[in-house]
Amino acid sequence: xxxxxxxxxxxxxxxxxxxxxxxxxxxxxxxxxxxxxxxxxxxxxxxxxxxxxxxxxxxxxxxxxxxxxxxxxxxxxxxxxxxxxxxxxxxxxxxxxxxxxxxxxxxxxxxxxxxxxxxxxxxxxxxxxxxxxxxxxxxxxxxxxxxxxxxxxxxxxxxxxxxxxxxxxxxxxxxxxxxxxxxxxxxxxxxxxxxxxxxxxxxxxxxxxxxxxxxxxxxxxxxxxxxxxxxxxxxxxxxxxxxxxxxxxxxxxxxxxxxxxxxxxxxxxxxxxxxxxxxxxxxxxxxxxxxxxxxxxxxxxxxxxxxxxxxxxxxxxxxxxxxxxxxxxxxxxxxxxxxxxxxxxxxxxxxxxxxxxxxxxxxxxxxxxxxxxxx
Amino acid sequence: xxxxxxxxxxxxxxxxxxxxxxxxxxxxxxxxxxxxxxxxxxxxxxxxxxxxxxxxxxxxxxxxxxxxxxxxxxxxxxxxxxxxxxxxxxxxxxxxxxxxxxxxxxxxxxxxxxxxxxxxxxx
Numbered sequence: 219x220x221x222x223x224x225x226x227x228x229x230x231x232x233x234x235x236x237x238x239x240x241x242x243x244x245x246x247x248x249x250x251x252x253x254x255x256x257x258x259x260x261x262x263x264x265x266x267x268x269x270x271x272x273x274x275x276x277x278x279x280x281x282x283x284x285x286x287x288x289x290x291x292x293x294x295x296x297x298x299x300x301x302x303x304x305x306x307x308x309x310x311x312x313x314x315x316x317x318x319x320x321x322x323x324x325x326x327x328x329x330x331x332x333x334x335x336x337x338x339x340x341x342x343x344x345x346x347x348x349x350x351x352x353x354x355x356x357x358x359x360x361x362x363x364x365x366x367x368x369x370x371x372x373x374x375x376x377x378x379x380x381x382x383x384x385x386x387x388x389x390x391x392x393x394x395x396x397x398x399x400x401x402x403x404x405x406x407x408x409x410x411x412x413x414x415x416x417x418x419x420x421x422x423x424x425x426x427x428x429x430x431x432x433x434x435x436x437x438x439x440x441x442x443x444x445x446x447x448x449x450x451x452x453x454x455x456x457x458x459x460x461x462x463x464x465x466x467x468x469x470x471x472x473x474x475x476x477x478x479x480x481x482x483x484x485x486x487x488x489x490x491x492x493x494x495x496x497x498x499x500x501x502x503x504x505x506x507x508x509x510x511x512x513x514x515x516x517x518x519x520x521x522x523x524x525x526x527x528x529x530x531x532x533x534x535x536x537x538x539x540x541x542x543x544x545x546x547x548x549x550x551x552x553x554x555x556x557x558x559x560x561x562x563x564x565x566x567x568x569x570x571x572x573x574x575x576x577x578x579x580x581x582x583x584x585x586x587x588x589x590x591x592x593x
Numbered sequence: 594x595x596x597x598x599x600x601x602x603x604x605x606x607x608x609x610x611x612x613x614x615x616x617x618x619x620x621x622x623x624x625x626x627x628x629x630x631x632x633x634x635x636x637x638x639x640x641x642x643x644x645x646x647x648x649x650x651x652x653x654x655x656x657x658x659x660x661x662x663x664x665x666x667x668x669x670x671x672x673x674x675x676x677x678x679x680x681x682x683x684x685x686x687x688x689x690x691x692x693x694x695x696x697x698x699x700x701x702x703x704x705x706x707x708x709x710x711x712x713x714x715x716x
Contacts (some may be wrong), residue, residue: 282660
C-alpha cells in the first residue's frame, strides 16, 4: 500500500458562514461540514417543535434529459417514474445489477423528458459514471452532473411554511408533500420542494451557490420570531433515524437489496424489467433471507452502528444505525437480521461492547408527526 | 475554568481528594467534545480499580467514550443522579461526580496534572 496525502476537504458555498457562526465542523464524506451549532439535542428539539435550517449543499444533483430520459430512469431506478407528474418527486433506488443500491435518490420530474436526481454526497462521482453507462442503451439522453450549480438548504419543522412564505411569492400551501415548484426565495431563483430527511414537514430549497448565503441569512432572519435554529449533520442523523429513514452506507449499500432494506414500497412492480428487477421479483416470490428492522432497546444501553446481533453467542446480524433519540428519549435503531427475527415483538440480543443487551422489534417509524403536511 | 482544588488526567478526568476518599468526573473540555450526554455506565460499589483502568463509559448522542480512573482504589459510591440526569455532566462537569474512590496509593495524586497544566493541555 502506498501512502498518499488525503485530498483537501470540499466546502459548500456556506462553509464560511458556518465557520463564522460558531458551528463545530467535521469531515463527512470528503466534505467539511457543520456537525452541530447549539448542540444535537437542542437542534433536534428545535426541528420537532419549531424549525431548523440545514446546509445540505454537499448532496449531489444529476440530470437526465432527452427523448430517452424516462426510459433511462425507468431502467436504472426501482420506482415507477412514469407515475410522476411534472413537478412531482419520488424516493427511489439507483439500482445495481443484483438488486442492491448504487445509491438511494430522490427523482424530480422537471419536464416530460427531464429528470433531476438528488444523490448522496459521497456517491456523486460513482453515480454519475453509473448513470452515464446505463443511459447509453436508451438513445437520446444527456446526463449532466449539475451538483456545482446548486446550493441546497433545508428548512424543516412545523413553522417551515409560515417562515418561508415570508420570503417567496410561491404559494407554499399549494405544494403537496413530495412536490416542488420553481420561483424565487429572498429574490433568488430557486426550486422549492416539500421534502426532507427529518420526519417533519419542511422544504428543501435549491439556489445558485453564489446566492446561498443571502438565502440562508434571509431564512434565519425570517425565522427569528419563531426561533428557527441553524442545525448540523448530527441532528440531521438523529432526526432521520427517529423517522426510520435509511442512511446510505450505514443501513444499506450495493450488497443490500431494496427488499432487504425494507423498502418494497419504492419498487414499481408493474413496470417493465429494470436493472436488478429479476432479483427483486425472485425475493418477492420466495421471501428475503434477511431484512432491516426497527428495534428499541429493552435493557438500559445504546446500540450503535456495527454492533453485532447475537443468537446464543453467534453473531447473526448487525446494528446498522442506533442512538439515543433526543425527542423520544429512547435508545432505538435499525438492524439487519435473519428472516426469522423480523416479526414485531421479537426479542434479540445485541453485543454492546462485550455486554449483552436486549432489544425488541418494533413498528417503524419510531416518530411520526401528528398531522400530514398538507390537507 | 478548571478549579485548582482538582487534579486532572490527560484522558480528561478530574479527581477531588478530600480526606480519605476522592470524587471522580470528566472535565469541561471532555463534555464539550462529547456533546449532549445521554448515558453513563458506572461500576458496582466495591469494585477495585487500578490507575488508568477503565471504570465505565459515558455516551453522548453521537459517541461513546471510556472513563479511566485517575487513581487506584476501591469504588465506595456511584452518583445515583446520573442514571436519570446524565445531562448534569454537560451543565456542571466539575460538580457532577461519577464515582467516589477510596485511594489505595495516595501518592499517585502527585503525578496528576494541576489545573494550570491541564488548561495548557487543552488550550
